[in-house]
Amino acid sequence: MRQLRAFLLxxxxxxxxxxDYREEMEAHLAFATQDNIRRGMxxxxxxxxxxxxxxxxxxxxxxxxxxxxxxxxxxTLRDARLALRALRHNPAYTFVAVMTLAxxxxxxxxxxxxxxxxxLRPLPYREPERLVSLESTIGERGSSVSVPDFLDWRAQxxxxxxxxxxxxxxxxxxxxxxxxxERLTQVRVSAxxxxxxxxxxxxxxxxxxxxxxxxxxxxALLREDFWLRRFGGDSSIVGRTxxxxxxxxxxxGIAPRALGxxxxxxxxxxxxxxxxxxxxxxxxARWLTVIGRLADNATLAQSRDEFSAIxxxxxxxxxxxxxxxxxxxxxxxxxxTGDLETPLYVLLGAVGFVLLIACANVASLSLGRxxxxxxxxxxxxxxxxxxxxxxxxxxxxxxxxxxxxGVAGIGVAVLALKALLAVAPADLxxxxxVRLDGSVIAFTLALTVVSGIVFGVFPxxxxxATGVHDRLRSAGRSGRGSRESGKSRxxxxxxxxxxxxxxxxxxGLLLRxxxxxxxxxxxxxxxxxxxxxxxxxxxxxxxDARVESFTADLLARxxxxxxxxxxxxxxxxxxxxxxxxxxxxxSGREAANGADEPRAQARVASDEYFAAMGIPLLRGRLFDxxxxxxxxxxxxxxxELARRYFPDEDPIGRLLQTGWGNGIPGQSFGGEVxxxxxxxxxxAIEQDATPHMYMRAAQWPLDEFDVVVRSSAPxxxxxxxxxxxxRALDPDIPLGAARPLGDLVDGALGHRRFYMLxxxxxxxxxxxxxxxxxxxxxxxxxxxRRQELGVRLxxxxxxxxxxxxxxxxxxxxxxxxxxxGTLAAFALTRLLASLLYEIKPTDPATFSVSVLALVAxxxxxxxxxARGASRLDPVETIRAD
Amino acid sequence: xxxxxxxxxxxxxxxxxxxxxxxxxxxxxxxxxxRIEETSGHRLSLNYGTLYPALLKLEQEGxxxxxxxxxxxxxxxxxxxxxxxxxxxxxxxxxxWQETAALMAAFLAPPPEPx
Numbered sequence: 001m002r003q004l005r006a007f008l009l010x011x012x013x014x015x016x017x018x019x020d021y022r023e024e025m026e027a028h029l030a031f032a033t034q035d036n037i038r039r040g041m042x043x044x045x046x047x048x049x050x051x052x053x054x055x056x057x058x059x060x061x062x063x064x065x066x067x068x069x070x071x072x073x074x075x076t077l078r079d080a081r082l083a084l085r086a087l088r089h090n091p092a093y094t095f096v097a098v099m100t101l102a103x104x105x106x107x108x109x110x111x112x113x114x115x116x117x118x119x120l121r122p123l124p125y126r127e128p129e130r131l132v133s134l135e136s137t138i139g140e141r142g143s144s145v146s147v148p149d150f151l152d153w154r155a156q157x158x159x160x161x162x163x164x165x166x167x168x169x170x171x172x173x174x175x176x177x178x179x180x181x182e183r184l185t186q187v188r189v190s191a192x193x194x195x196x197x198x199x200x201x202x203x204x205x206x207x208x209x210x211x212x213x214x215x216x217x218x219x220a221l222l223r224e225d226f227w228l229r230r231f232g233g234d235s236s237i238v239g240r241t242x243x244x245x246x247x248x249x250x251x252x253g254i255a256p257r258a259l260g261x262x263x264x265x266x267x268x269x270x271x272x273x274x275x276x277x278x279x280x281x282x283x284x285a286r287w288l289t290v291i292g293r294l295a296d297n298a299t300l301a302q303s304r305d306e307f308s309a310i311x312x313x314x315x316x317x318x319x320x321x322x323x324x325x326x327x328x329x330x331x332x333x334x335x336x337t338g339d340l341e342t343p344l345y346v347l348l349g350a351v352g353f354v355l356l357i358a359c360a361n362v363a364s365l366s367l368g369r370x371x372x373x374x375x376x377x378x379x380x381x382x383x384x385x386x387x388x389x390x391x392x393x394x395x396x397x398x399x400x401x402x403x404x405x406g407v408a409g410i411g412v413a414v415l416a417l418k419a420l421l422a423v424a425p426a427d428l429x430x431x432x433x434v435r436l437d438g439s440v441i442a443f444t445l446a447l448t449v450v451s452g453i454v455f456g457v458f459p460x461x462x463x464x465a466t467g468v469h470d471r472l473r474s475a476g477r478s479g480r481g482s483r484e485s486g487k488s489r490x491x492x493x494x495x496x497x498x499x500x501x502x503x504x505x506x507x508g509l510l511l512r513x514x515x516x517x518x519x520x521x522x523x524x525x526x527x528x529x530x531x532x533x534x535x536x537x538x539x540x541x542x543x544d545a546r547v548e549s550f551t552a553d554l555l556a557r558x559x560x561x562x563x564x565x566x567x568x569x570x571x572x573x574x575x576x577x578x579x580x581x582x583x584x585x586x587s588g589r590e591a592a593n594g595a596d597e598p599r600a601q602a603r604v605a606s607d608e609y610f611a612a613m614g615i616p617l618l619r620g621r622l623f624d625x626x627x628x629x630x631x632x633x634x635x636x637x638x639x640e641l642a643r644r645y646f647p648d649e650d651p652i653g654r655l656l657q658t659g660w661g662n663g664i665p666g667q668s669f670g671g672e673v674x675x676x677x678x679x680x681x682x683x684a685i686e687q688d689a690t691p692h693m694y695m696r697a698a699q700w701p702l703d704e705f706d707v708v709v710r711s712s713a714p715x716x717x718x719x720x721x722x723x724x725x726x727r728a729l730d731p732d733i734p735l736g737a738a739r740p741l742g743d744l745v746d747g748a749l750g751h752r753r754f755y756m757l758x759x760x761x762x763x764x765x766x767x768x769x770x771x772x773x774x775x776x777x778x779x780x781x782x783x784x785r786r787q788e789l790g791v792r793l794x795x796x797x798x799x800x801x802x803x804x805x806x807x808x809x810x811x812x813x814x815x816x817x818x819x820x821g822t823l824a825a826f827a828l829t830r831l832l833a834s835l836l837y838e839i840k841p842t843d844p845a846t847f848s849v850s851v852l853a854l855v856a857x858x859x860x861x862x863x864x865x866a867r868g869a870s871r872l873d874p875v876e877t878i879r880a881d
Numbered sequence: 882x883x884x885x886x887x888x889x890x891x892x893x894x895x896x897x898x899x900x901x902x903x904x905x906x907x908x909x910x911x912x913x914x915x916r917i918e919e920t921s922g923h924r925l926s927l928n929y930g931t932l933y934p935a936l937l938k939l940e941q942e943g944x945x946x947x948x949x950x951x952x953x954x955x956x957x958x959x960x961x962x963x964x965x966x967x968x969x970x971x972x973x974x975x976x977x978w979q980e981t982a983a984l985m986a987a988f989l990a991p992p993p994e995p996x
Contacts, residue, residue: 003942005941006942021929023957024933024958027911027952027959028911028929031909031911031912053928054928055931063931064934068937
């Protein structure tokens, strides 16, 4: 305690001037003199005697100074002050070095803060490591969970303290009766969800047991941010009744912002499964997201065993729907970020390379500076400075430089992070958790110190290596010392080029994949197509007839808008993430079980849908007025469905039947095939088209659907026209999620675009830094060799010959770097495999292009110094030394 | 012939200063030095380079406090005072020294005559 107090005081003391003890020591001397006089000495002798005893004021002051601070810290500070002064004298050098480092450190900080926010930060729930995601699996593929499966899991599992289900993703809901109608996002969860997550409402209460029953009074939680925005944080909202989709709903509490499961939304409501949702036939309808909290005594492995046993029981119970359905138990954080870890760590590695290149550049600059200061260092050595002392001073200077770079880097990181979040895909999970927090700053500091050492050690060792004799002899001339630093700098150039090759190759691979993906025909045409969603409040649009007439009215009016060539509705749009998979039977064939059972995705579409989307009719006909509701049910199927299940037959006229309907007794999805249309990449651009069946919207009215409008009018005109149509039909229905269809395609490629842009930016920076580095070394090399070059010119070497000589020298270095870099790229691009589309990580075309890019860049960097060399005046260069 | 001079043993000076302040009460640097020299029978001599860093160290450790005031003959001088923590330290170290000294004395005593 005592020691610590003294230590801290001395740390502080190191930064301050030592207290002045002179007055105290003078008082001391006066007392001693007086005593001596009293003992009978003459005043002069008394003072002399006292002075002799004192040991001198200087020694006293020195002792106090040493004790006041910490000698090593004081010395370091003195070095730092010296370094600052030296750096101030050379502002160009300081600026370039600090900016280079700031770029490297800033980019690293920005990427690290994304990795930290998305992957590393624990979930904001109680004991988040005990939360698991529970999925069904069909074959190898993960799947949502059906209501009957969920209820059976919950009844049979003992390894979970609680299991909670939610509708997958968010739904739309419309708030009316409280000012402007507003479209909100809502999630529907089991009543125990807050308990399972271990999160308490800010105000009011959470859901009570039984509030997720279909007959229970409707209750909702508002999320903090929505509550603040819409109700200004008015706490009297708790207990009030608001109208959602026409249903009066009691607000029971406010959920904290941290609540983000299963998705971020404005309103939390309960699942309210109907008996139909839970009926045995619904076991094949998988649309729930399920999580659980492990029981106190249970391990992950135990829960996996238990759930696979439950899955086996359900397979035996219902082989039709669950024949090949298993379960998967994953830690919740891993299930959210699992797919992102690889790309984010690749980016972190790549940006680390950028920092290494930046360090190499600064090291090279610093070496040049040491060489230029040979004279000064020689004098200091001659005056008795030890090698350690000189190395220490150079290292201190570089650490000071690194610190300045780090501080500037935090500024760069703030800007870079802003830019980065602007291009981040909208569905990047937990992106709202990305910020520069304490641990990110700590990372930056560590990075700064490490980079300072990385680029500082090289020059420090070099500065100390040369003896005073060599130094004095070569000072101010192009002697051995400079040559040696030239050699070290050449090694750095090779390293820089190699690192740049790796980055450029990686970026090239992503770029090529992206280009290939953009070239994929998704099966529909996006130009001139606008989409939005409509949600009819079920209280006022009960009954298919009302929904049908509203829909027909809406589409007819949209069609009459200027420029519109087709207007249609659909559920759901391709690439929207919504999908509804069913197994079905084919008339005239034996029903198959398990994996052999025919499967397809079902969509509902109105008549003009295919025209609006530009999906071609290949055989048969499309929907028309013959296909009435309640009449003969018809289907249009995708080319892939026809290919897979009717390889040698004509599917037209066959009956396909699923076991799942929309609640009307005796009705299930399916019908007679009347036409075959082109394939559409429905779930992802990079995934091949899967079998699809389209049902006619007029036969299956929906109260929630997407609208697609193909028009020659500009997007904004279409949206405002559509808004007018909707308002005229029903002012309580807002226009939702309007966007050009092309945005869906862009959104589907959002992640790839993000990784490509970032890696591309890193590669660009790497290339630029490498060019600067090569240029610096070559220009310096020419300066060292100017005598020799002058002699060559004087002896009749042609100017072209000198250019070739210098260029050849530079390109030789670059060639070594390229070979090393290509080898490294061969080893490292494997990490990108999961991000590539249709090309191998060792794609020869990409490798060739990136090598060419490096050669071109390096040539530019070498040409200027080479031309400079050829313009040397032989007489002057020879005379100069 | 003056008595032979000794060097101040490492770590003992702090204890001497604390003890001096305990006996004399608040005292300035010269007073402390003089008292230590006299107690040692002038075998110890404290120069400024030894005394003042030691005083600063004790001040940093919180064992003593310093303040300027007028001395008995109206000269301004810095007076050092023992703090509560210093008093505790003195008690602790005194005991530990006495134990060490007793131990060493017993150890170095001439061996008993064989009987």
